[in-house]
Amino acid sequence: MAFALFAFVAGCSPASQSGTAAAPLPFSRLLGISTHLDMCKNPLDAAGMSACTYQLQQLKAAGVIHVRTDFTMSEIEPQPGVFDFTGYDSLVNAVTGSGLQLTAILDCSSSSAQNACSPPDTPTAVADFTDFAYQVALHYKGKIQRYEIWNEENTAQFWPPAADPQAYGALLQAVYPAIKAADPDAQVGFGGVLMRSFFPSDPAGDAFINQVLTLYPGLAKSMDAVAFHPYMNYPPSVGPDDSSPSQLSFDQMCDNVKAVLGEHGLTKPLWITEVGWPTYTPVDESMQARWLVRMYMEGMEQGINSIYWYDFIDGTGCSAPVQECYFGLFNYITSPSMATPPVPKQAFVALQTMHTLLDGSWFNRDVAGQFGLSGARALYFTSGTGATKLWVLFNEHGVLPQTALLPFTGLTFSTISGTTFSPPASGSGYSVTVTTTPVYAIHD
Numbered sequence: 001m002a003f004a005l006f007a008f009v010a011g012c013s014p015a016s017q018s019g020t021a022a023a024p025l026p027f028s029r030l031l032g033i034s035t036h037l038d039m040c041k042n043p044l045d046a047a048g049m050s051a052c053t054y055q056l057q058q059l060k061a062a063g064v065i066h067v068r069t070d071f072t073m074s075e076i077e078p079q080p081g082v083f084d085f086t087g088y089d090s091l092v093n094a095v096t097g098s099g100l101q102l103t104a105i106l107d108c109s110s111s112s113a114q115n116a117c118s119p120p121d122t123p124t125a126v127a128d129f130t131d132f133a134y135q136v137a138l139h140y141k142g143k144i145q146r147y148e149i150w151n152e153e154n155t156a157q158f159w160p161p162a163a164d165p166q167a168y169g170a171l172l173q174a175v176y177p178a179i180k181a182a183d184p185d186a187q188v189g190f191g192g193v194l195m196r197s198f199f200p201s202d203p204a205g206d207a208f209i210n211q212v213l214t215l216y217p218g219l220a221k222s223m224d225a226v227a228f229h230p231y232m233n234y235p236p237s238v239g240p241d242d243s244s245p246s247q248l249s250f251d252q253m254c255d256n257v258k259a260v261l262g263e264h265g266l267t268k269p270l271w272i273t274e275v276g277w278p279t280y281t282p283v284d285e286s287m288q289a290r291w292l293v294r295m296y297m298e299g300m301e302q303g304i305n306s307i308y309w310y311d312f313i314d315g316t317g318c319s320a321p322v323q324e325c326y327f328g329l330f331n332y333i334t335s336p337s338m339a340t341p342p343v344p345k346q347a348f349v350a351l352q353t354m355h356t357l358l359d360g361s362w363f364n365r366d367v368a369g370q371f372g373l374s375g376a377r378a379l380y381f382t383s384g385t386g387a388t389k390l391w392v393l394f395n396e397h398g399v400l401p402q403t404a405l406l407p408f409t410g411l412t413f414s415t416i417s418g419t420t421f422s423p424p425a426s427g428s429g430y431s432v433t434v435t436t437t438p439v440y441a442i443h444d
Contacts, residue, residue: 025300027358027381031351032066032103032308033059034274040094041087049094050337055312056098058330062348063355067095068103068148068273068308073132080128083135092143103146103273103308105191106133106175107158119150119159121167130174137182144183148227148273149175150191154208156199163203165211169219172212176222192227192273195253198234205229206256213264220266225305228257229274235323236277239287239436240295242397250275250295254302269305276310278326279345289346290394290437293354293416297379297392297438300363309351313342346417353418357440361390368393371406375399376434387444394438404432406441414440 039045040052059067069091077083095102108119108129120129137147152158153168168191176188190212193205203211205228213219230253232238233246240250248256254270261268275295277288292309299307314332315325325332329348336342361381368378376399381390393404407429413421416438423432432439 025303025363027300027361027363028063029065029305030296030300030307031062031064031355032068032271032273032306033064033312034068034308034310035312037067037069037091037095040091043090047335047337049090050339051335052091052094053098054336054338054341056094056100058344058348059312060098060100062352063359065101066103066146066306066308067100068105068146070151071104071106071136073106073108073129076136077132083139085139088140092140096143101145102140102143103148103271104136104140104144105148105151106136107150119153119164119167120171121164126171126174129171130178133175134178134182137179137186141183142185144186146187146189146225146271147179148189148191148271152194152229153191154193154205155197155202162201163208165208166215169212169216173216173219173222187224188222189225189227189271189273190223192229192271195228195230195256196233196248204256206253206260209257210260210263213260213266217264220264220268223268225269225271226257226261227271227273228253230254230272231275232277235280237283239291239397240298250298251302254299254304270303272299272304272307274308274310276327278323279314280323280326285346286437289350289416292347293350293392293438294394294436296354297377297394300379301366301377349418350416353414353416353440356418357390357414357442358392360384361388367391371404373402373404373434376402376404378404389443391441392438393432393434393441395434395436397436399436401433401435404434406430406432408443410443412442412444414442416440 037052039048042048071088076085076088092102118125120126149172150158150168154163156162172190179186179188190209193208195205209226230250238247243249243252257270277283277291279285279288296307309329311327313330313336314328329351330342330344333340333342358381361383364380364382366377367380368376371378376393376395379392382388395402405426409428411430413423415421423430432441
């Protein structure tokens with residue numbers, strides 16, 4: 001049977017879902033978190049720093065490598081030309097000391113909708129913001145790996161009073177060389193656009209990217225990557241592979257961004273710097289967990305460079321029915337710390353399990369057809385040495401349970417929570433029931 005297994009996987013040449021050749025992708029570079037780390041800014045606040053340490057330790061244990069958080073101009077430069085890095089020094093030291101990598105969102109304030117500052121849409125404002133970006137990159141040279149210029153700039157919420165592709169293109173064009181002058185090794189991304197806003201006046205993320213690139217044909221030289229936020233329609237309440245006339249699937253949103261870049265002759269790494277589902281009616285913890293795994297797996301197929309889940313912990317004010325409070329991987333408590341940790345949701349356990357099983361592996365291709373599956377995925381991974389082979393099997397939205405015949409012996413099986421199980425034998429292999437809840441099949 002060892003020969004039969006080798007013969008099967010030898011035919012699994014690296015390919016995308018469409019069958020075109022693509023390089024294998026390492027799972028270890030994928031996991032990120034978009035979170036709020038204000039509690040890390042005051043080393044004299046023992047409770048806050050304990051919460052900071054707990055959060056960073058949990059992220060590290062779950063395999064997260066990229067941590068995204070705001071670096072706001074209104075806080076770092078409270079007066080023109082006066083820079084105060086005190087709080088952010090504490091934050092940066094905490095993150096880097098935990099062995100994690102920082103993605104800094106450069107923006108005016110933690111919520112531009114609160115009018116703490118206006119978006120930089122005049123030459124003077126662009127010049128001031130560019131100097132701010134330069135000072136941040138110079139101060140943190142070698143400590144911040146990635147910069148994202150603004151957040152959801154295609155929405156009136158974060159670029160009031162309305163999205164302005166002309167102004168945003170001018171900003172990115174000015175800021176990019178300033179950051180590179182301060183830290184040539186830092187990567188600079190086109191700020192994460194919201195793919196589908198719940199405000200009709202906001203352009204779709206891919207449409208906004210197209211508008212900016214059309215206005216600035218040479219903008220490819222002013223970005224190292226393109227970031228986007230493929231949330232399902234707000235509030236997100238369907239799985240990543242669900243689609244309808246009013247709802248694009250995760251794959252469709254990824255394809256749309258690629259198509260826009262292709263129209264402009266560009267190939268850039270893609271960062272999904274926010275995505276997630278709140279555990280708020282009708283989404284329960286079980287749904288959030290299985291959608292997390294399916295989304296990350298579909299991201300591997302799409303060749304996404306990094307995917308940042310939003311958020312680490314549920315927010316304050318969650319006694320009120322506000323969906324925005326419930327995106328966390330942990331349930332909210334007033335003062336989380338090493339001594340009083342918050343309760344993890346099923347999604348965090350699923351994230352840990354995914355990291356434990358797939359770390360050190362490379363995505364190869366989808367082999368669902370070879371297992372007799374339709375409307376499902378069977379994503380095939382191999383370890384760097386080729387000694388371990390692993391399959392992640394799941395149905396897409398709306399597909400009824402079906403049976404996969406795995407013609408191997410010596411496999412072990414795991415649920416997304418890390419519980420092992422034994423499917424029925426079938427000849428010289430296994431008969432595995434495949435549902436919309438992913439399962440792992442491992443051959444060591």
